Amino acid sequence: MLKYIGKRVLYILLSLWLIVTATFFLMRFAPGNPFTSEKRLPAQIEANLKAHYGLDQPWYVQYGEYLVKIAQWDFGPSFKYKSQTVNQLIADGFQVSAILGLMAIFIALAVGVILGTIAALRHNKWQDYGAMIIAVAGISVPSFIMATVLQYVFALQLGIFPVARWESFMHTVLPALALASTPTAFIARLTRSSMLEVLSNDYIKTAKAKGLSQSAITVRHTIRNAMLPVVSYIGPLAASIITGSFVIEKIFGIPGLGSSFVLSIGNRDYTVIMGVTVFYSIILLLCVLLVDILYVLIDPRIKLTGRKESA
Amino acid sequence: MEPMLQDKFKLAGIKHQDADNVSRSGLSFWQDVMTRFYKNKLAMIGLVLLIGLVFMAIFGPHMTGHDYRTNNLSQKNLAPSAEHWFGTDDLGRDVFTRTWEGARISLLIGVSAALIDLLIGVIWGGIAAYRGGRTDEVMMRFADVLYGVPYLLLAILFMVVLGQSLTTMILAMTITGWINMARIVRGEVLSLKNREYILAARTLGAGMSRIMRKHLIPNTMGPILVTMTLTVPTAIFTESFLSYLGLGLSPPLASWGTMASDGLPAIKYYPWRLFFPAAFICLTIFAFNVIGDGLRDALDPKLRK
């Protein structure tokens, strides 16, 4: 197991390097630069600026410097927001996005698994239809519409929650719900379908035949085995949810990482793009690793190193 | 075999390569699937709905005599009426006509993105999991890298290099869209491939492609279909997000996604501009979902009675 994880960490580093490299070139090939603006700078000043940030250097020098900086976990200052370093920007934004994201994931997992389980156990009964209609509703409303409608109804019309911003617990409820709606529905449906899959297996029948109660079967055999697709879905999803959603953050005026990232791409704020990409990738790769480890813990039939067969 | 035994035993007429063929006779697989699908009321509702939507996407834009692009500024933001069934938008264009014009684009984008995702995702995930070992490692790490690179940058470059068009849009949508599918297929296949019946099939000499087609894919059909029906809405929403950032369609062409996001600020004042596109997005996705569920149940070999 440890050996496997060690190997995976190596792979993570390799992937990171590839991601950094790809992002570096994508950034350079995209039209525009951090100094692109409506009121164009005098050529001389733009040249000075570029020289100052080393953008006049050949690409391999810039690339090399990036790699060194990233290895030292120093992403430098933001091009646009001069008083902020990228490290600070990520730290500030991630604090907020992570809390919001964890809330959303929790709601999604709790509600999604329960809905899905109920639906599967009562397959083709009204509970099934009810749960799936909720799930379909969740999926079919895009998050930007969901967020606006929640805000309109619960904040503007009913006045139960504040309209926007990130100040107290009450401020977090609507954005967390809006963020959770699609994953909840997705998880509910995945749970249902893989539960159905599992329920028809022989070992469930055996368990029934042995006289185990429905709930014991559900907990001991079904849910555990039905969680595989949910787990593989939630891994990358968790990574993207806790690193922030542009749309939700914009509508609810939340100072999270998601909106900073989208803005940085629009601004061609190279250091921010690179910093957030690296940060996001690390979280993503760790989540993926976690998923693979969870796979083994959940389903003993999967071998971590399926290597023997091919080698 | 020894000659003596050869006399005592007779081949029952089954060729070696068919050894794995233990299908039952009678109804063919697909007949069976269709029968069960037709019995599923919800799925049939979905199918009818979808056919209706496609019908309207084809004929809807020509039903009222208004076109989707001519402005009529004196008629802007009118509520639904006999003249304009779904009202008019902020440039005085007929929302009914635009809704069905938008249906063409949204449905096209949704379905083609889902199909491409399905194709790439199933092949990629399936091969990775089945081959295992180094192949799996390399293939899945490639997916990670693609997932990690900022999608917006990729999309921007796509648009710049290939020019803005519907095709580019669909391609941009699938750059990373298939990864989820690949992950899910891989997870399922990983869990299935060491099961007894696969081992049995393999022992009986079935090759990789046969095992994939006959055993692994049918058994992963459930999650695949669910994921696929979810790619449709994702594609429809991604399109509106890209359009919002200036990477999408050029107006006056509209999709449901762009119509809905245009209508969003008007929720308080002219709700019909949001309601109709949003409602049809929901209906479409509902239809895809129940059809997906119906197919899933119908395809499931274990639910056969």
Added chain:
Amino acid sequence: MKKRIMIVLSVLLMTSLVFAACSKPSSNQPGNNNNKGITTEGESSTPGDTGGNATQELRYNLHSEPPTLHPGLANDNVSGGVLNQIFEGLTTIGKSGKPEKAIAEQIDISDDQKLYTFKLRDAVWSNGDPVTAHDFEYAWKWVLDPANEAKYAYQLYYIDGAEQANTGKGSADSVGVKALDEKTLEVKLVNPTPFFLELTSFYTYLPINSKIAEANKTWADNAGDLYTSNGPFKLAEWAHNDKVILLKNDSYWDKGTVKLDKITMTIVNDENTVLGMFEKNELDWAGSPIGALPTDAIPSLRDSGKLHSQAAASTYFYKFNTTEKPFNNANIRKAFTYAIDRQSIIDNVTQGGQFPATAFVPPSIFTENSKGYFGDNAIDQAKEFLQKGLEELGYKDVSELPAITLSYNTSEGHQKIAQAIQDMWTKNLGVEVTLENSEWAVYIEKLHSLDYQVGRMGWIADFNDAINFLEMFRDKDGGNNDTGWENAQFKDLLAKSSTEKDAAKRAQLLQQAEAIFMDEMPVLPIYFYTNNWVVNDKLKDVFIDGLSNIYFKWAHFES
């Protein structure tokens, strides 16, 4: 058993919510109690506040994170919106709309209008240090130092030797700004510059506490002891991407005038959200000049009498790429320009009470321009021009015109206007036009490299003078020209105007230049901007100048 899972799950859910709540426990909602009777719980009244008195706390929204709060580095209206409250220059734009003396107590101008001598009043920084002439000299030279990457350094190019110093062709010592003593600042200009006293109110010309700045390069990065300012307010907190809090500056020389105790500037980007917050009394202001009101909300806000409007010195226009067919032909350009019904666009699309532009320089600078150089919606003339243009280019009819694309950067507003204009061109000229929207940086690159045919642009005046609008079209390769258009006569008139000392004659020269510009029509003016906003009824005396700068110095809540 099933119950037990439910219980476990719901307990987990609860704990997660509690955890989330605890991590951000402070719910310090700023607010004023007497606002339409709505109070938020946990709101405390300010000490010394008696019954009917208004709490002098303003809740404003900044729209986006200020890129910097260093006056020398700022080049955007969000940063400017904060800096204008916490700093004060030699002059400031007073309620008259004209520059008034601020830190300068006395201003002497030489006869050739090239030498300015400013006598400074006794003012102090928020930490008690005196504001000296050295602080100005330091600040301006700091901006001009190429090492400091000030993007707005060219705003100082009117000063002798400034351009050379900034582009590395001269030294900082030869820049024409000098502190003769603690309280006297002498400034030498390149040309007589009639708008120079307006410039000295602009944020690039603000002073910096040189004592602190010399010792600490990062003084402006965060709120704190190092961040000193000399304006009506001081910076108390800067939570990046979240909010900026300003408090009344008790060391301000004119503090008797300042009535607000606190300004909380939240950073919320979405216009609809901001309006919603205003409607639920979470904000005292929504809309321009920093941010905007959602277009769909404007008619109902106007009907309810809540909408405030004020003209701004800014023009919304389209540029033509004059280097390529068909827009290399002036008559074709004119045809497209004349064939637009601007009033209808304003009434139906933008709906913000803007003014139709049939000239380029806003009427707040040239009052004659409210009438302009041609009639709005002059379709018959447009058709004539089109015919002439087609003949000149050798086309038989419009169908032979090359495919025309109208480009703009993505934003709902630009998109709507573009669609309306596309439709008008089709109806009035019979021309099919394709729209192309691009992401911002991509779009700007297209304009700069002349990879477009017709492209959207807006120009917001840096200072209230026609030259600011006209000079961007002086040279073909000039930074903001982007049309490939150049005209010797136009150039000549601009050159003459720069040395002309007489204000009236200078204005005449510039108007002649504009007339040539409007005859050649390298741009298609659409409208002159207005600022539209809604405000808490109790909030009075907020001042917005002609350049859309907002000032809270005089603002107060009425009880």
